[in-house]
Amino acid sequence: MKVLGVIPSRYASTRFPGKPLIDINGKTMIQRVYEQAKKASSLSEVIVATDDDRIFNAVKSFGGQVVMTSSSHVSGTERCAEVIEKMDKAFDVVINIQGDEPFINPEQINQLCSCFDDDKTDIATLIKKIETEEELFNPNRPKVAIDSTSFALMFSRNAIPEFPNTAKENWLKEHTFYRHIGIYGYRSEVLTKISQLPVSPLEQKERLEQLRWLENNYAIKVAETTHEAIAIDTPEDLEKITFK
Numbered sequence: 001m002k003v004l005g006v007i008p009s010r011y012a013s014t015r016f017p018g019k020p021l022i023d024i025n026g027k028t029m030i031q032r033v034y035e036q037a038k039k040a041s042s043l044s045e046v047i048v049a050t051d052d053d054r055i056f057n058a059v060k061s062f063g064g065q066v067v068m069t070s071s072s073h074v075s076g077t078e079r080c081a082e083v084i085e086k087m088d089k090a091f092d093v094v095i096n097i098q099g100d101e102p103f104i105n106p107e108q109i110n111q112l113c114s115c116f117d118d119d120k121t122d123i124a125t126l127i128k129k130i131e132t133e134e135e136l137f138n139p140n141r142p143k144v145a146i147d148s149t150s151f152a153l154m155f156s157r158n159a160i161p162e163f164p165n166t167a168k169e170n171w172l173k174e175h176t177f178y179r180h181i182g183i184y185g186y187r188s189e190v191l192t193k194i195s196q197l198p199v200s201p202l203e204q205k206e207r208l209e210q211l212r213w214l215e216n217n218y219a220i221k222v223a224e225t226t227h228e229a230i231a232i233d234t235p236e237d238l239e240k241i242t243f244k
Contacts, residue, residue: 003113003185004091005043006083007033008076009099011052015234020055022232024102024241027062029232030055032102034064040106042113043095049079075209077184081195084188092116094191096184101229102241104183111223112185121221122190123213125152126181128225133169135179142180142208144222152220155180155208180210181225190218 009020009030016022020030027035030048037046048059051071059066067086073079080096093116095109108126115124127144130136136143139157147153154160163171171177186194194213202211213220230240 001093001113001116002044002089002091003042003093003095004084004087005037005040005046005095005097005109006076006080007037007046007048007097007099008073008079009048009050009052009055011050011055016232018054019232020050020099021058022238024238028058029102030058030099031062031064033097033099033104034059034062036102036104036106037097037109040109040113042110044091045089046097047083048099049083051079077186077191077209078195080186081191084191091188094186094188096186098183098229098231100232102232104229105227108181108183108225108227108229111225112183115185115221115223116187118221120151120219122187122218123194123210123220124185125210125220125222126183126225127178127222128181128228130172130177130179133172136172136177137168142182142206144178144180146178146222150222152210152214152222154214155206155210157206157208178222178224184210194218 013019021028048066049069050056051069056066069079069082076096080094112124115121135141136159143160144155145153145160163174200212200215
């Protein structure tokens with residue numbers, strides 16, 4: 001199975017403009033993401049997809065593969081779809097790697113790729129067990145409900161399922177809840193199709209693009225991870241990073 005790792009990277013950011021090029025202990029963030037992705041044994045190639053000359057040149061400067069893409073894309077999924085169209089090689093699967101996680105664990109990428117050993121898998125993503133009430137009821141931490149064969153049934157910003165007759169402080173005792181980890185894999189032909197789908201009703205309500213795929217009957221396989229990558233969304237997030 002040939003797998004392409006794509007790292008969508010935009011210069012513009014409401015909370016942290018230019019963050020792909022911030023210096024993290026002597027290397028830009030995009031270089032750190034790229035180097036971590038290259039450690040994943042499941043990936044045949046890794047490429048950065050950007051719409052900015054500064055990022056393009058930065059990737060070239062450290063010897064990475066990079067391609068220019070349209071500035072009109074509204075999601076990393078759309079940017080990945082343009083990359084697969086431009087490649088002169090065929091790939092079975094595309095992995096959409098978050099460009100703001102400089103220390104992503106390569107094993108998470110390998111774990112995601114393993115989901116495609118199941119022929120029923122159209123799209124794959126990762127989940128992590130929720131351990132605290134703060135995480136369970138935080139709307140910025142999307143949740144996922146899964147079936148007995150590890151396929152997603154529903155994503156929501158609310159806790160799913162709910163227990164209306166049980167005090168909220170006891171919900172974690174009643175059920176195992178999972179948080180969605182926002183890294184995706186797609187079969188190449190599926191990626192092309194889903195990038196052309198219109199916004200769906202559930203997606204509009206929850207502001208989660210993966211609901212568009214579920215509403216259009218694409219099967220999303222999940223794998224459980226215990227790793228937690230640090231995303232750099234604001235300058236303050238840099239303070240969370242420590243080096244051994």
